[in-house]
Structures are given as C-alpha cells and as structure tokens.
Amino acid sequence: MSNLVEPALLRVCDLYKSYGDLEVLKGISLELKAGETLSLIGPSGSGKSTCLRCINYLEKPSRGEIWLGDELIGQARDGSRLRLLSDREMAPQRLEIAMVFQLFYLWPHLNVRDNVALGSIKARGMPRKQAYELAEAMLEKVHLRHKADAYPEQLSGGQQQRVAIARALAQQPKVILFDEPTSALDPELVGEVLAVIRELAEEGRTMIMVTHEVRFARDVADRVIFMDGGHIVEQGPSAQVIDTPSHERTRSFLGRMAMEQA
Amino acid sequence: MISFFAQYPEYWSDWTARLLQGGVVTAKLSLGGFALAALLGSLLTWALRSPFAWLRRSAVYFIQGMRALPLLALLLALYFSLPSLGLTLSGFEAGILGLGLQGSAYIAEILRGGLDALHRGQRESAIAVGLTPFQAFTAVILPQAIRGMLPPLLNAYVSILKDSSLCALIATDELMLAARAIASESFLPMHIFLLVGLFYFVIAFPLSLLSRVLEKRFSRGRKSLRG
Amino acid sequence: MSSLQTFFGLLPLLLSGALTALEIALCTLVLASIGGLVLAVWLTFSRSRLVQAGIACFIEWMRNVPALAHLFLIYFGLSYLGINLPAWLAAIVGLSLVGSAVLCDIFRAGLQSLHVGQYEAGLAVGLTRVQILANILLPQSLRRSLPAFANYVTQLIKDTSIASAIAVPEIMFLARNLVTSTFQTSLIYFAVMCIYAAMILPIGLGFIRLERHWGSAR
Numbered sequence: 001m002s003n004l005v006e007p008a009l010l011r012v013c014d015l016y017k018s019y020g021d022l023e024v025l026k027g028i029s030l031e032l033k034a035g036e037t038l039s040l041i042g043p044s045g046s047g048k049s050t051c052l053r054c055i056n057y058l059e060k061p062s063r064g065e066i067w068l069g070d071e072l073i074g075q076a077r078d079g080s081r082l083r084l085l086s087d088r089e090m091a092p093q094r095l096e097i098a099m100v101f102q103l104f105y106l107w108p109h110l111n112v113r114d115n116v117a118l119g120s121i122k123a124r125g126m127p128r129k130q131a132y133e134l135a136e137a138m139l140e141k142v143h144l145r146h147k148a149d150a151y152p153e154q155l156s157g158g159q160q161q162r163v164a165i166a167r168a169l170a171q172q173p174k175v176i177l178f179d180e181p182t183s184a185l186d187p188e189l190v191g192e193v194l195a196v197i198r199e200l201a202e203e204g205r206t207m208i209m210v211t212h213e214v215r216f217a218r219d220v221a222d223r224v225i226f227m228d229g230g231h232i233v234e235q236g237p238s239a240q241v242i243d244t245p246s247h248e249r250t251r252s253f254l255g256r257m258a259m260e261q262a
Numbered sequence: 263m264i265s266f267f268a269q270y271p272e273y274w275s276d277w278t279a280r281l282l283q284g285g286v287v288t289a290k291l292s293l294g295g296f297a298l299a300a301l302l303g304s305l306l307t308w309a310l311r312s313p314f315a316w317l318r319r320s321a322v323y324f325i326q327g328m329r330a331l332p333l334l335a336l337l338l339a340l341y342f343s344l345p346s347l348g349l350t351l352s353g354f355e356a357g358i359l360g361l362g363l364q365g366s367a368y369i370a371e372i373l374r375g376g377l378d379a380l381h382r383g384q385r386e387s388a389i390a391v392g393l394t395p396f397q398a399f400t401a402v403i404l405p406q407a408i409r410g411m412l413p414p415l416l417n418a419y420v421s422i423l424k425d426s427s428l429c430a431l432i433a434t435d436e437l438m439l440a441a442r443a444i445a446s447e448s449f450l451p452m453h454i455f456l457l458v459g460l461f462y463f464v465i466a467f468p469l470s471l472l473s474r475v476l477e478k479r480f481s482r483g484r485k486s487l488r489g
Numbered sequence: 490m491s492s493l494q495t496f497f498g499l500l501p502l503l504l505s506g507a508l509t510a511l512e513i514a515l516c517t518l519v520l521a522s523i524g525g526l527v528l529a530v531w532l533t534f535s536r537s538r539l540v541q542a543g544i545a546c547f548i549e550w551m552r553n554v555p556a557l558a559h560l561f562l563i564y565f566g567l568s569y570l571g572i573n574l575p576a577w578l579a580a581i582v583g584l585s586l587v588g589s590a591v592l593c594d595i596f597r598a599g600l601q602s603l604h605v606g607q608y609e610a611g612l613a614v615g616l617t618r619v620q621i622l623a624n625i626l627l628p629q630s631l632r633r634s635l636p637a638f639a640n641y642v643t644q645l646i647k648d649t650s651i652a653s654a655i656a657v658p659e660i661m662f663l664a665r666n667l668v669t670s671t672f673q674t675s676l677i678y679f680a681v682m683c684i685y686a687a688m689i690l691p692i693g694l695g696f697i698r699l700e701r702h703w704g705s706a707r
Binding site: 058088092095099107108109164 | 618620
C-alpha cells in the first residue's frame, strides 16, 4: 500500500471465526475506501454473512482485528493484551457502522417514525423534535415519508426493508452493511429496495453488501469479493470479476447464478 | 450449620415413618382428587362443546364459579357446612371432593384447549372418509389431542398434589398434618418443615420435569411434520 | 328474615378481613413483580451457568413445594432460628417468594417469545442492553405476559386464604372463628364466597379491558 493512495476507511485484518469445531472464517482480510461500495458474493455457507456480522461485532471473531479509520472496533488494548469490549462500550462504535438485516427486524410496537428515530433519541441523546426531523428526512430519502405514522405490520416487505434502510441512515454512519437485504422479499418487491441502494451508492456512501443479486452487484458495486469455504477466492473491480472471472470456482458459482436468475 | 443437620439422625426413623404414612394418604388424596377432576372435567368439556346453549352456559358458570373461589374456602365449606344439610364427610372425603370440584374447572380448560387446537380439517377429513362422529373422535381427534394435553395434565396433577396440603386444615391425616404434629411435639419446626418440603419436592419435581420434556418433544414433533 | 339480618350483621367483620387480604395481596404483588422481573431479565441475559442454575433451583423449589409449607417454614421455622416475624409479614414474604418464581417464568416466556433479531437491530443502532430492554423488549413482552399475569393476580387473592393457617386475620380466619362462635356455617361460607367473587370478578374484567386497550393502542 503506497502512501500516495487514499487510506482505507474500513480494514478487516486476518479475521478468523469458529463455532466450536466448525471453522467458518479462515483468515479474511479486506479493505474498504471511503465512498466505495463493496459486494460480497458466494455460495451459502461461504461465511459472507458471518464476516459481515463480525464487522459490527454481532458475532465475536475468534481472531483478527477490525479497524474503522484509526479506531480499533470491538476490542481494546489492555497493556499488551487485547480484550473484548462489552456491548455498552461498543455502543458508540456501532453508531458508526449501520446494518440492514435480511429480515428487517423492525420493532413492531413502534410506528415507522419511532423506529427510525429511536436510535437518535437514545443512543445519540438527540432531542425528540430534532430526531423526528432527521427521521422524516431519511424516510423521504427512501420515499416513505408518507408512511411515518404507520406500523410495520401495515407495510409490505419492500416497504419495511426501506424503513430499515432509513433507520440505518438515521445513525449517520460511516459505513452501511447490508446482509442479504432482498433475499427475504417477494420478487416484485426486490426492485424498490435495490433502487434505494443504488441511489445510496451513487451518492458516494461507503457500503458493504452481501447479496445474491449478482447483476445488481455488477452494476452498483465498485468492487466484488467472491468467498467460498471461509476464504476469499477472488476480488477485484465488479465488472472484471463477474464478466471475466479468473478462478474456476468463481466461474462455476457465477454460472449457476446466471442460470437461476435468467 | 452442621449442628443443624446433626439433629436429624436422632429423629430420622420416627419422622420418616410418620411422614411416609401421611404420604400414603396424600397420594390417595391427590390421585383420587385428580381422578374426580378428570371425570368431571371431561363432562364439563363435553358440555362446553355441546350444541345446547343452556348446557354450555351452565358449564361456563360452573367453571367461572370454581375459579373465583379459594380452595380452602371450598374445603372448609364442604367439611363444616354440609353436616348442617345432613351430609357429614370425613376430612379425606371432603378433600377429594373439594380437589375434584376445583380441579375439574382447571382440567376442563385444558381439555377444551387441547381439542380446539386441532385443526377443524382433521374432523372434516375423518367424516369425509366415512367415519361416524364418534369414530372420528376416538380414532383421529383424541389420539392427536392427547399428546398436546399431556404436559398441562401433568401440571394439573402437581397442582392438585400441592393443594392437597390444605386438607391438613380440615383434619385429614396427610403429609402436612403429620409434619405439623411432629413440629409441635419436637419443637424443631425448621427441620421438619424442610424435610416435608423435600418430600413434596421429590414427588412433584420429576413430574414437572417430565411435563416440560414432553412439551418440548411435542412441539418439536409438530415442527418436523411441517418439514 | 333473620338469615338476611345475620348475613348483613356478619358482613362488616368479614369485609375487614377482605381488606387485610387485599393489603397482603397488594404488597405481595409489588414484591413478586419486582422479584420476578429482576430474575427473568437476569436469567435471560446472564451467561453464567452458576446464575442460571441457581435461579432455576430457586424456582423449582418454590414451585414444587406447597405454599403452605413455605409459610410454615417462614413463620414457625424462622422463629426456631430466633427470627420472629409477625404472621402477616411471614405471609407476605412467603407468598412473594413463591410469586417471584411464578412471575419469573411468566416474564421470561414473554421475553423469549421475541425474535432475537429485534435485540440485534437494537445493538446495530447503537443502543446499550439496558436501553434495548427498556425501549424494545419489555414493552412488548409485558404486553404478551398480561393474560398469564392476570391469572397470577386472581390466584394470589385466593391464596391469601392460606395465611389463615398462620392466624392472619383475613377473611378465612375470621370466618372460621365466626363459625365456631355462631354455628351459622352455611351462611358464613356463602358470605365468604360472595366476598371473594366480588374481589376477583372485577379484577378479571379489569384485566380483560386492559388487554383490549393495549391491543388496540398499537
């Protein structure tokens, strides 16, 4: 890495994760520059979701470090040892890294506006009025401002996921993580969510997407990483990797995806 | 602490013998009460699901009435009040009657819940295949419903077992009365009541545990049926 | 009718017993609710096997041993150790301990019925565990626990009658004394049943209305 190149915003260094005897991540390292959109693709069980969830420490890595700028995420130096931070200590760090989940996980007892504003009010200590204004601005971004008073159960899957995206945006994060954001949606609802994500990418947001939508990844992501069996097999500019993969495994995976999504 | 437990060996054989005697009566009380409750409860459930409105309503009133009443009040009424109406029950008899009457309301709810939980389609498909309503009930509905009803029925028995301790207050010679007698004779209430608590625990806990194991197994079975 | 006169003559005394019963029930309810909630949250969030085993043992002991035994242990047993609690206090302590165990199970079931994803979403948004508990988990789980909680409350009012065994002057105790002094057994027990019904039915209806109100407020 030459010093003339822009420093990376997010760095994942040598990430390992095991569940008992099962090793899911076997030494993952990646970098993300500010404004970049990175897409993680790969077969089920390749570890891509686990990798994502390690970045905001919803899963605790067995080994490895996550750096946001020059801040170490989830761990602290205690003399010569590294110790795991508690959830309370990690809360301010998690504000910088937003996550959009496959199953949205909106809070059913709160209306849409409260869902989006809760984080600002409680985690940032924002006054309610200001938090609501921010929430409505974010809802406007995802084209759902008119639904601010509705409850999640009254919305379609696509609308709920867009609210979840608004909630992530309201955190004013440095990085947004998307964990298979459209996998749980009916096909006709997928488009509206992808459209919002595309807009965010064009705005220059820093994002990592785990997704099965390979064509979308090719169009919207700057770079693509193909993972298999807990390793990074291939990475590079999205058009290059997807159109002209250099590894056999990448080729066969993309081939299968093309057939399924044809 | 050790001196506390050192008191036990001296009284152990005498106490356990008397407690076991009381325990036998408790067993009879609780099993008898449960049997009566199951019988009456089944009748109540049948009445609850009958097409006759007056029958349904009577059953509902009976259940509401039983549930608004403390068991102790019922037991005292049966033991002290009935003689003036010509019927004198022993403590044991009043106990079984009281436990059975209250228990029947509880069990009726369990049975109704278990039967309602079954999809109506089960009965319809049985009838469609040509079974009579009675055959449909015995061959299709009941076997499936029982699996779900077993855990709460076990819980109901444990409940009746614990409630049988109240019969000590109407002079029934069961476990708790034996414990109280020993307590007043020996002036070691802590020791004896801990011991009697242990007696109840040893019977009730395995049943509660079994109920929970069955409940887990039952819900797991249902999930795997759906694939 | 002299029966009716006697009935109304007995009422004041029995009603004072009812008041005592309600006082005991209220104190117990507060203590048991706090205890049950603390235990439920601790149990759900603790990763220590010791804590989980300890709480489980407490709950099992409380729930598999009759309440009468607990009351005797606290009233008679503790006096052996030199701690002489007045009967009404022993009743409250005993019923609260049992109640904490029962409510812990109820609140825990409510908490665990929520999808863990809501907790994770709370973490992702930067909330601390306490904030997630207070703003997301408890509002929903308490609402779900309401029917079981209502059952507990009605059962509690009935269970205050057990305190008569340690001479607490609530309805049952007073009723028994009246019986031995006046021999009007049927009338007295009829009055007792009316009083319990009068306490329990409105509370049951109150909870039903609360459930309906909360259900529609979403």
